[in-house]
Amino acid sequence: MTTDGSPGQGLHSRVLDTLGLAITAGDHRPGSVLRTDEIAERFDASRTVVREVVRVLESMRLVESRRRVGVTVRPTDEWNVYDPRVIVWRLAGTDRPRQLRSLTVLRSAVEPVAAGLAATLATPEQCAELTEAALGMVRTSRGHQLDGYLRHDIAFHRIVLNASGNEMFARLGDVVAAVLTGRTRHEVMFHDPDPAAVTLHVQVAEAVREGDAARAEALTRQIAVGALEELDVLAP
Amino acid sequence: MTTDGSPGQGLHSRVLDTLGLAITAGDHRPGSVLRTDEIAERFDASRTVVREVVRVLESMRLVESRRRVGVTVRPTDEWNVYDPRVIVWRLAGTDRPRQLRSLTVLRSAVEPVAAGLAATLATPEQCAELTEAALGMVRTSRGHQLDGYLRHDIAFHRIVLNASGNEMFARLGDVVAAVLTGRTRHEVMFHDPDPAAVTLHVQVAEAVREGDAARAEALTRQIAVGALEELDVLAP
DNA sequence: AAGCCTATTAAGTACGACGTATTCAAGTGG
DNA sequence: CCACTTGAATACGTCGTACTTAATAGGCTT
Structure with missing residues (x-):
């Protein structure tokens, strides 16, 4: 809870952790698209929070956000596999x-x-x-x-x-x-x-x-x- | 522009790049605090953009954001030195x-x-x-x-x-x-x-x-x- | 002097509006 | 029939404001 890729307490951490885990586990295949509004609704969170989460996922190179198309999951071999959170997620996944x-x-x-x-x-x-x-x-x-x-x-x-x-x-x-x-x-x-x-x-x-x-x-x-x-x- | 830690075009990228470069270069010492509003004014950007940037910097473990205190720069030995952008910044810095x-x-x-x-x-x-x-x-x-x-x-x-x-x-x-x-x-x-x-x-x-x-x-x-x-x- | 209480502060969250690039498709001309 | 242009639709990008929450500082009580 104290270190690294820990869940944390806030809403942001909860959404980030859930989404990151889902993506690294393969629930969302590379190439598939997510819409921010959908995510917001799914987590009962505001678009603000979701956008911040997406930005972080983008910085991990798990996803790519493009206008008019949405948030697309990137190919596995482009992920930032050295990010501590990504490592934790993948170790917990499939x-x-x-x-x-x-x-x-x-x-x-x-x-x-x-x-x-x-x-x-x-x-x-x-x-x-x-x-x-x-x-x-x-x-x-x-x-x-x-x-x-x-x-x-x-x-x-x-x-x-x-x-x-x-x-x-x-x-x-x-x-x-x-x-x-x-x-x-x-x-x-x-x-x-x-x-x-x-x-x-x-x-x-x-x-x-x-x-x-x-x-x-x-x-x-x-x-x-x-x-x-x-x-x-x-x-x- | 196409690859890695490239500047990109948007406002977000500009602020992120400038701030990240400044921090890794030591312009903001570990322990020093930044305020979101200050940054927003300095870059003539909205708080929304700055917040997203801070979230990304936080995911790189360059900074830590805490209520009532601000965004504090973390000690060097806690940085995510494997993040491609951090590497690029440090290679360009002092x-x-x-x-x-x-x-x-x-x-x-x-x-x-x-x-x-x-x-x-x-x-x-x-x-x-x-x-x-x-x-x-x-x-x-x-x-x-x-x-x-x-x-x-x-x-x-x-x-x-x-x-x-x-x-x-x-x-x-x-x-x-x-x-x-x-x-x-x-x-x-x-x-x-x-x-x-x-x-x-x-x-x-x-x-x-x-x-x-x-x-x-x-x-x-x-x-x-x-x-x-x-x-x-x-x-x- | 030690401990509690309150006010303050700055980040966290939410909502609504508009800007803007990108895509898709209809329409036009060759 | 194909290629090109043009326009509308769409979902992210940015902005401003309002409110909530947690942590700190300072004053108050005992």
Whole structure:
């Protein structure tokens, strides 16, 4: 509720969220048109509010508004798939598996490089936090403490991304959090996390602490490979 | 006018562009507040238009609008730095060097992985286009044909990103285009492109055509290293 | 001095009007 | 019969005003 693509309270947020979810879920096919008045009536909102919502959807490149024709849904490959709200919508919608795969592949590309940079740029404080997160993962890796494990896992990857010193990487923290959360909440509710993965995280923290960029990168790449393989088993 | 973060024609676009540019350039510091009525007067626009603009800026997480207080500029590290318009604004603004570096680092992480995927997923047609682009680079790499070279360079990287089959990668085509354009338009207006880089592009096309994922990835990583080194020479 | 209450402020929402570009179709001429 | 022009219809774009709501500041009470 506090962060990102949260529903919010106002009328605007409600309409935006509902419409965005419907579009990304495919309820309105690319090419189909919506009329502002229709939307206004459907949500019992004024045209003012609907227009503002449309402008935001337009900025996400989900739709295009043209005179005399209406608000047309754009082709999928033109969407701003990096917008946090779009990501949330798509993860909640029908093509969630595809989205999860896309994001995991993106992670597998970005995180190793981020870890390598972090190894040379991380402050002592960040190193301490990273070690703490890794130890937290170890502590919670047994006995169905998936909640706590997830929390430390997210913290770990967020710290690495932040410590990389690259703002573009840092902004992917929310994405990683969404992916990890989604994974936990769907599949592995039964068995504990893979011990090998836990070990790898500890080793990454170690490598970062020692400033060994190559090792941090290689180890993180192994984590990524594991995540991709896990996805291959579970997703179509 | 046709693509991305282009000014457009309407009043809305004009106000949005001017305000977005001003904010990203640091004319309005994070924490400072803007009032809707002020903006409306400043641009001689109605409150309606300004409100729609503010909603879009809010969706980019550049600002936050709160009752009784106004529109406050958010901290830099909360901005949606992946929004094409934000990227364009920042590339046109004062911290252009920092932005160029961030984007190049992102490229260096993503493009090698994308090339590896492309090697196994590219269609024959895409392979042909890729080869054609590489050959175009060779043809235009001598004799101050920087315009043509840039065009083929952009095409090359765009094809690789598209052929990777990952929508997140594909959407970075515009970013790469912006970076390459920016690089050409600023520094190397004098000497021809590095012959080694040209050769690497040809070899990448070759590797993709042959389905050699590891080689395509490694070669693209070399291109990325070159781009980073080039940046070190020119930027602070 | 601490806490409550009220007035103020600026955004949120709504409605009605007119401007304007774009489309479609009828009509005209070749 | 086809191509072009012209006009009407349409749905977004912009505007102004009025009212509502939430957050803040400042004064009042205890």
